[in-house]
Amino acid sequence: MSGYFLQLALQNLKRHVWLTALIVLAISLGLGSSMTVYSVLRAMSADPIPWKSDRLLTPQIDNFGPQNRRNGEPPVMLSYRDVQAFKRDHRGIRQAGMYEIGVSVTTGDAQAAPVAAFGRATHADFFAMFDVPFLAGRPWSAAEDDARASVVVLGRALAAQLFPSGKAVGETLRVEGRDYRVVGVVGDWEPAPRFYDVGFNGGDAYGQPSSLYMPFDTAVEREIPTNASISCLVFGLNRAAFLASECVWTQYWLEVAGPADVARIRDYLQAYATEQQRSGRFTWSPVTRVYNVREWLDYMKVAPDQLRVATWVAIGFLIVCLVNSMALMLARSSRRAAEYSLRRALGASRRNLFLQGLWEALLVGVVGGAVGLLLTWAGLVALRDLVPPAIKSTTTLQPAVAALTALLSVAVTVLAGLYPAWRASRTAGALRLKSL
Amino acid sequence: MDFASIFASLRRSALGPVLIGLQVALTLAILLNVAGIVQQHVQRMRSTSGVDEANVFTLLNRWVGAPSPEQARSLVARDLAVLRATPGVLAAASTNGVPLAHRGWGTHVDTKAVDPASQGDLTRAQFYVLDEQGLEALGLHLRQGRWFTPSEAASPGQNGTGLAVLSRALADHLFPRGDALGNVVYTSSTGMTVVGIIDALQASSPGDPDLPLEVAQYSIVIPGRMAQQVLNNYIVRTRPGTLQAAMKEADRRLREADPQRVISEFKTFGETRQESYRANRALTAILVTVNLLLIVITALGVAGLASYWVAQRQRMIGVRRALGATRFDILAYFHAENLVIVGTGILLGLGLAIALNTQLVKAGVPRIETAYLWSGVLGIALTGQLAVLLPAMRAARLPPALATRSG
Numbered sequence: 121m122s123g124y125f126l127q128l129a130l131q132n133l134k135r136h137v138w139l140t141a142l143i144v145l146a147i148s149l150g151l152g153s154s155m156t157v158y159s160v161l162r163a164m165s166a167d168p169i170p171w172k173s174d175r176l177l178t179p180q181i182d183n184f185g186p187q188n189r190r191n192g193e194p195p196v197m198l199s200y201r202d203v204q205a206f207k208r209d210h211r212g213i214r215q216a217g218m219y220e221i222g223v224s225v226t227t228g229d230a231q232a233a234p235v236a237a238f239g240r241a242t243h244a245d246f247f248a249m250f251d252v253p254f255l256a257g258r259p260w261s262a263a264e265d266d267a268r269a270s271v272v273v274l275g276r277a278l279a280a281q282l283f284p285s286g287k288a289v290g291e292t293l294r295v296e297g298r299d300y301r302v303v304g305v306v307g308d309w310e311p312a313p314r315f316y317d318v319g320f321n322g323g324d325a326y327g328q329p330s331s332l333y334m335p336f337d338t339a340v341e342r343e344i345p346t347n348a349s350i351s352c353l354v355f356g357l358n359r360a361a362f363l364a365s366e367c368v369w370t371q372y373w374l375e376v377a378g379p380a381d382v383a384r385i386r387d388y389l390q391a392y393a394t395e396q397q398r399s400g401r402f403t404w405s406p407v408t409r410v411y412n413v414r415e416w417l418d419y420m421k422v423a424p425d426q427l428r429v430a431t432w433v434a435i436g437f438l439i440v441c442l443v444n445s446m447a448l449m450l451a452r453s454s455r456r457a458a459e460y461s462l463r464r465a466l467g468a469s470r471r472n473l474f475l476q477g478l479w480e481a482l483l484v485g486v487v488g489g490a491v492g493l494l495l496t497w498a499g500l501v502a503l504r505d506l507v508p509p510a511i512k513s514t515t516t517l518q519p520a521v522a523a524l525t526a527l528l529s530v531a532v533t534v535l536a537g538l539y540p541a542w543r544a545s546r547t548a549g550a551l552r553l554k555s556l
Numbered sequence: 557m558d559f560a561s562i563f564a565s566l567r568r569s570a571l572g573p574v575l576i577g578l579q580v581a582l583t584l585a586i587l588l589n590v591a592g593i594v595q596q597h598v599q600r601m602r603s604t605s606g607v608d609e610a611n612v613f614t615l616l617n618r619w620v621g622a623p624s625p626e627q628a629r630s631l632v633a634r635d636l637a638v639l640r641a642t643p644g645v646l647a648a649a650s651t652n653g654v655p656l657a658h659r660g661w662g663t664h665v666d667t668k669a670v671d672p673a674s675q676g677d678l679t680r681a682q683f684y685v686l687d688e689q690g691l692e693a694l695g696l697h698l699r700q701g702r703w704f705t706p707s708e709a710a711s712p713g714q715n716g717t718g719l720a721v722l723s724r725a726l727a728d729h730l731f732p733r734g735d736a737l738g739n740v741v742y743t744s745s746t747g748m749t750v751v752g753i754i755d756a757l758q759a760s761s762p763g764d765p766d767l768p769l770e771v772a773q774y775s776i777v778i779p780g781r782m783a784q785q786v787l788n789n790y791i792v793r794t795r796p797g798t799l800q801a802a803m804k805e806a807d808r809r810l811r812e813a814d815p816q817r818v819i820s821e822f823k824t825f826g827e828t829r830q831e832s833y834r835a836n837r838a839l840t841a842i843l844v845t846v847n848l849l850l851i852v853i854t855a856l857g858v859a860g861l862a863s864y865w866v867a868q869r870q871r872m873i874g875v876r877r878a879l880g881a882t883r884f885d886i887l888a889y890f891h892a893e894n895l896v897i898v899g900t901g902i903l904l905g906l907g908l909a910i911a912l913n914t915q916l917v918k919a920g921v922p923r924i925e926t927a928y929l930w931s932g933v934l935g936i937a938l939t940g941q942l943a944v945l946l947p948a949m950r951a952a953r954l955p956p957a958l959a960t961r962s963g
Contacts, residue, residue, distance in 0.1 A: 142860050146853050153846045160842075187678055188664065222787065224620040224818045234620045236818040296786070297621025320662075343622060345786055351662065353744045355683070424835070425919045426593065426765055430842050436586045437850050440579050444857035447575035451864035506838030539571070 125479040132456070132480060139452050140484065143445045147488030147529060150441025152495025154434035155525045159500055159518065161431045163511045165423035168311035169250065173413035174379050176249070178316075179206065179389050182406040183366045183396075184353060194407050195351060196320065196420065197368035200340070207243065211388050212374030212381075214249040217336050218242035219370045220317060220324075222347035225332065226294045227282050237278055237295075238347060239332030240317075241339030247273070247306070249375045250316065257289035257304030260335055268338045273304040275331035296344060300334065312510045313422045315413050317371050320349040325422040326508035346370075386410045438528075446536035449484070453477060453540040460544050474545040481537025482530060489529030493522055562893045573897045576861055580901025580936060583854045585908035588932045590843050592922035597836045600763055603772070605655045606723070606756030608695020609825040611646075611796055613803050614654045616821040617788045617810070625785060631814070632783040638813050639790060640689075642806045644798030647692035650782040651789045652685045653760050655694075656832040657821070659789060660684070660760035663743045665776055667730050680767075681726055681774040682759035683743065685782045693791045694757070699724055701737050701752035704779035711779075720748035723757045725773035741776065748778060763833045765920060799824060854936075855943040858898070862890065863947035873951050874958025883952040890948035891941060898940035902933055 133140045167173050181202055182194035190196070198206075203217035221241050224234040246252070247259040260271045272295065279288040279302070288302045313325035334344075343359060352367040376385060386408075393406040411419055460473055468476075497517045507515045623631060632650050639648035653660020664678040684690075687709035691698060701721070708719060720741055727736035727750070740747045754777075762772035782788065794802040803824070810819065823831075866873070873886055881889075906929070913924050 139860060139864070142856055146857070149849050149853060153849060157842055157846070222618065224618050224816075226620065234816060234818050236618060236820055294620075296619075343785065345784070347787070349661075353664075354746075355661075355663070355743070421766070424765065424839075426839055429593065429916065429919055429921055430839055430846075433586055433590055433843060434846050436582060437846050437853075440582045440586070440850060441853055443575050443579045443582070444853055447572050447579070447857060448860050448864075450572055450575070451861055503838065503842070506834060506841060508834075 122479070125476050126483070128476055129480040129483045133483065136452050139448055143448045143452075143484055144488045144491060146441040146444045146448070147484070147533060148491035148495055150438035151489065151492030151525050151529055152499055154431075154438040155492065155496040155521055156499030156503065157427075157431050157434040159496065159521050160503065160507060160515055161423060161427050162518070162521065163507070163515045164313070164427060165417070166312070167414060167417075168313055168315050169413060172251075172375070173315075175376050175381075176315075176373055176413050177212070177376060177382060177385055177410050178371065178373050178416055179385070180409040180411070181389065181393055182404075182408065183368070183402070184351075185402070185404050188353065189407070192407070194409060195368045197349075197351065198370050198372050199366050199368050200363050200370055203370045203372050205392065206372050206374075209388070209392070211385060212376050214245040215372070215374035216243035216246040216249060217370055217372045218246060218316065219336075219339075219346045220327075220330075220348040221332075221334070221339060221344050223295050223332065223344060225278075225282065228292070235278070235281065237332040238328045239275075239330040239334070241334055241336045241344065243336050245375075246333070249373065250309075250311075252309050253307040255305045255307045256287075257302070260303055265335050265337060268341050269335060270298065270300045270338065271303045271335065272300045273306060273333040274302055275309075275329065276305060276307055278331035279305045295332070295334070296342070298342065306333075310510065313417060314510070315417055315422075316373055317348070318417070318420045318422055320351070324348065325417075325420070326510035329510070382410060382412070442532050442536055445484075445488075445533065446539070449481065449533075449537055450540045450543070453544045456544070470545040474541050477541025477544045478534060478537055481533045481541065484537070485530040485533030488533060489526045492529055493517070493525050496521070496525060559892065559896070562889070562896055572861055572865075576858060577897050577901035577904065579854055579857055580898050580940065581905035581908055583850055584902055584905030584932055584936050585912055586850060587847055587936070588905075588909040588924050588928055589913055589916055589921055590847055591928045591932065592924060594840055594843050594847075595928075596765075596769075596922055597840045600769055600772075601833045601836055601840075603758065603762060603769060604756050605758040605762075605825075605829070606694070606696055606754065606775075607655055607758075607825055608793060609829060611799055612693075612695060612791065612793050612825040613799060613806075614657065614789060614791050614821065614823060614825065614828065615819050616659070617790060618818040618820065619786055620816040620818070622785055625783070628785045628788075629781065629783040632781070632788055634813065635788075635790065635810060636689075638809050639792055639806055642792075642802055642809055644794045644802035645806070646793045646795055647689040648790060648792045649687050649690040649693035651690065651791055652782050652784075653682065654789055654791065654828065655682075655758045655760060656762060656825075657823075657828050658761050658832070659821075662759075663776065665726065665730065665774070666742050667739070669742050669745045669747065679726070679729060679774060680771055681776050682757075684757070684775060684777040685780040686777050687779065687781045690777070690791075691754070693793050695793050696757055697755040699753045699755050701750070703752055708779040709781055718746075718748050719751050719779055721752040721754060721777040722750055723773055723775040724753055724755055725770060726775060727753045729770075729774065743776070748776075761832070763836045765836075851935075851939060855939050858894065858940050858943035859947060862894065862944045863950070865893075866890070866947045866951040869951075870954060870958050873954050874956055877954065877956035877958075886952040886954075887948050890944055890951055894940050894944040894948075895937070898937055902936055905936070906933070 180194040182189065183199055184195050207215060207217055218240050222238050225237045226232060226234045244260050244262045244265050255276060259273060260269060264271055274288055282293060283291055288305050291302050292299050293302065310329040314327055318325040319327065346369045350367055350369040357365055389408045389410060393408045396402050397405055500515060500517060636648050636650060639645055661683040663681055663683040665681045666678055688704050688706045691703040722736060730736065730741060731739060736750050736753060739750050741750060756773060757775040759772045792806060909924060917923060
C-alpha cells in the first residue's frame with residue numbers, strides 16, 4: 121500500500137511542480153539558515169572539558185574597589201599577590217596560577233632566526249588538572265616549581281619545528297637568552313573555547329594555542345612579561361612594586377574532588393577577602409566570586425549574546441517558513457478537492473486519503489530536509505572566514521546537527537501536512553464531482 | 557472598494573489568509589528587531605579610528621634575550637631611527653597600544669583625583685603613550701592646543717610629565733562646557749594638564765558590542781618614549797602610495813640592524829581594521845542574509861497563495877466580469893484583499909515586534925526606532941502588493957465567458 125501512496129504522491133508533486141518547489145524552497149531555506157547559525161552557536165558554546173567542567177573552579181576577588189567594579193563584579197583577572205596566597209593556601213586537590221607569555225626561542229644553531237612562541241607560565245598541576253595529553257616526557261614537578269627550575273614543556277608543532285630530528289625531550293633551547301631543558305612534549309591539546317584564559321573581555325577565548333609552557337615562578341623571576349592584558353589603577357610601577365600592586369594580569373584555577381566542595385572554596389575565598397580587609401589592604405568589603413568552567417564561559421559571554429539573538433532570529437525565520445509551507449500545502453490540497461471527491465466516490469476510505477496526504481507531506485519533508493542539509497553545509501562554508509580560526513574545525517556540519525535537521529524537516533512537514541490531510545479526508549463523496 | 561465581499565470570501569477560506577497574516581506578522585516582528593542590531597554593527601564598522609588608515613602600518617617587535625630597561629630604551633631608539641630613515645616613511649613612533657588591534661591599555665579618567673573606595677561612575681578610556689612623532693605617525697588631526705615636544709616625550713617613566721592630549725569625544729564628555737584645554741584630568745591620583753585635543757582616536761577594540769560606541773572614542777594620550785623590555789609596538793606612516801614598498805624595506809632594514817628579533821603582527825592598518833571587525837561582519841552577514849530570505853519567502857508565500865486563489869475563483873471572477881466589473885475592478889479586488897490580509901498581519905506584527913523588543917533590550921538589542929517602524933510597515937505592505945500583482949493581473953485577464961462554465 122505504501123508503494124501506491126508514494127507513487128500517487130510523486131504524481132501529485134509533479135502536477136503542482138511550482139507550488140511544490142515553493143514549499144520545498146521555504147522548508148529548506150528555513151532549515152538551512154537556522155541550522156547554520158545554530159552550528160556556530162553550538163561550536164562557540166561548547167563545553168571544552170565536559171568530564172570535569174563542574175569541578176574546575178576559578179576565584180575572583182574585588183581588589184580594585186567599588187569604583188572600578190565591572191557592573192558590580194570584581195575584575196576578571198587576579199593580582200600576582202593573590203595568586204601567590206591562593207597557591208600557598210592550597211585548597212583544591214590540584215591548583216595552578218597562570219598567565220600568557222610570548223617569547224622568542226632559539227636552539228643551539230646560531231644561524232637560525234629566532235622563533236616566536238606563545239605559551240603559558242603556570243604551575244605543575246596545570247597538566248594533570250586539565251588532562252593535557254603528553255606525547256613524550258612528563259610535566260615538571262612541584263619541586264621544580266619551587267626551585268624555579270629552567271625547564272619547559274613544548275607543544276607538538278613547536279617541538280617538531282625546533283628539533284626536526286624528532287627527539288625533543290632532554291634537549292636544551294634558549295628562551296629570551298637563557299637555557300631551558302625540554303622535559304616533555306604535549307600532544308594536540310587545544311580546548312576551544314580556551315576556558316582557562318578567555319582574555320580581558322572574552323575576546324581571547326579563541327586565541328592562539330599554547331606552544332610552550334614554563335614554571336610560573338621561573339617566568340616571574342626572569343621578568344618574562346604577560347603577552348595579554350594588564351589592568352592597573354596606577355601606571356609606571358617598577359618591577360617589585362608591580363608584583364606587590366593590585367594590578368591584575370594572572371588567572372588561577374583549582375580542581376576540587378566534587379561539586380560539593382564548591383561551597384567550601386567559596387567560604388575560604390570570602391574568609392580570605394575579609395582577612396585582607398581586616399589587615400587594611402582593602403577599605404571596602406570585597407565582592408568574591410567562584411565560577412566553574414561553564415559558569416565562567418557564560419559570565420564572560422564567550423558565546424556572544426548577539427549570536428544567541430541571531431540564533432533566535434534564524435529560528436523565527438524557520439517558523440515563518442513553516443507557516444508559509446503550511447499555507448501553501450493547504451492551498452495545494454484544497455485545489456484538489458475534486459480529485460479527492462472522485463477517489464472517495466471510487467471507494468477510497470477516509471483513512472486512505474488521510475494517509476495519502478501524510479505521504480505527500482513526508483515526501484516534501486524528505487526532499488526539503490535534504491536540500492536544507494545542503495544549504496546548511498553551504499552556509500557553513502560561506503561563514504568559514506568569518507568564524508574564529510580555532511573553531512573552524514568544529515564549525516562544520518556535525519552529525520548531531522544533520523540528524524536534527526532531517527528530523528525537524530520531516531516532523532514539521534508532517535505536522536504542517538496533518539491539517540490539510542485531515543481536511544482532504546473530510547471531503548464528501550460526490551459533492552464536488554460535478555465540478556470536475 | 558467592496559470590502560464586505562472581501563471579508564465574506566475571506567471568512568469562507570479562513571485558514572489560508574490567517575496563516576499568511578501570521579507569517580507577515582512574524583516577518584515584521586523579526587525585521588524590526590534585527591534592523592537595529594545590523595545598523596549598530598554597521599555604525600561600529602564605519603566609525604572613524606582617527607588614524608590615516610591608508611598610509612599606516614604597525615608591527616610588534618620582540619627582542620631575543622631580556623634587555624635591561626636602559627638597553628631596551630636605546631634599542632627602541634635605534635629601531636625608530638632605522639624606521640624614520642626608510643624611504644617613503646613620514647614618521648614612526650613606539651606605542652603601548654594600537655587602535656583597533658586589540659593591543660593596548662585601558663584606564664579610568666576623571667576630573668578629580670580618584671579614591672578607589674568611593675562609589676560612582678568613572679569614565680573608561682583608552683590610554684596611549686606616544687612621543688613627539690606620535691601625532692604624525694598615526695596621522696591624527698590636532699583640533700585645539702598642541703602636541704608634545706621632544707623634551708616632554710624624552711622624560712622617562714610612564715607617568716609622563718603631567719601633560720595629556722584628549723580625544724575630542726573624551727574632552728567633550730569630561731568638560732561639557734568646552735573648557736578642557738588647560739584643565740586637569742586624573743587617572744587614579746595622577747593629575748595631568750590637558751595641552752591638546754585631537755579630532756578622534758579610537759580604542760583598541762571598538763568592535764566589542766559591550767563597549768558603547770561613544771566610549772570607544774574616549775582616548776587619553778600622555779607623552780613618553782615607550783620602550784618595554786620584550787614587546788614593543790611600532791607605528792609607521794608612509795607617503796601616499798609607498799606603503800607596500802616601505803613595509804618591505806622597513807622589514808629588511810630592521811632585520812639588518814639586528815637579526816636577533818621576532819617581528820609579528822606586521823600589518824597594514826587596513827588589515828588590522830579587517831580583523832578587528834570580523835565578528836561584527838559575521839553577525840551582520842548572518843542577519844542580513846536571513847532577513848533578505850525572510851522577505852523573499854514571505855513574498856513568495858503571498859504570491860503563491862494569491863495565484864492559488866485566482867485559480868480557485870475563476871468562476872467568481874467570470875461572473876463579476878459578466879456583470880460589468882472592469883479588468884481594473886478585478887485587479888483592485890485582489891490588491892484590496894491583499895491589503896486586508898497583510899494589513900492585519902502588520903498590525904499584529906507591530907504588537908509582536910514591540911513586545912519582543914522590550915524583552916530583547918535586556919540582551920543588548922537596541923530599541924526600535926520610529927523611522928524603522930514606518931519603513932518596515934511600508935516595506936512589508938509594498939512587498940505584499942508587489943507579490944500579488946502578477947496573480948491579480950492574471951485574474952484581470954480572465955474572460956467573462958468563464959462565468960458560463962461550472963466550477
